[in-house]
């Protein structure tokens with residue numbers, strides 16, 4: 001189900017950048033952090049939802065393409081999917097993208113549920129210490145990826161963030 005030729009690596013050629021076969025653009029961390037801060041200034045605490053939803057939708061679609069699936073409802077019960085392998089694939093791809101080092105700590109395929117940590121988180125390093133997490137972008141990516149793996153609506157909540165003084169970021173992924 002997962003194409004053996006799947007391109008985990010980042011390819012940059014002829015004005016076109018791809019990550020795992022998906023068109024991508026490289027933005028500086030400063031640009032992303034500045035955009036986030038400006039969005040927060042403009043819309044208040046809802047800024048995180050905007051970033052989260054944009055990533056969730058985009059990554060759900062990209063992950064489905066990576067797995068050769070068209071949309072969530074294309075799931076057919078007759079097929080067998082190695083969910084753990086799908087998750088490992090997405091973690092590998094994610095770890096090429098510069099957000100930090102993602103690690104799967106708990107995985108319950110039946111619930112479905114996952115606990116992941118992210119060390120050396122990039123974006124929190126652009127913030128002063130604060131009382132709320134800043135990795136909504138990553139949470140959205142994880143929710144979208146989880147939806148492609150489990151084929152049901154999923155949500156992701158950041159429970160620890162380096163921006164709050166934690167040693168790493170931590171995310172819980174569960175059914176929506």
Ligand SMILES: [Zn+2]
Nearest residue numbers: 135161162169
């Ligand atoms: Zn964080």
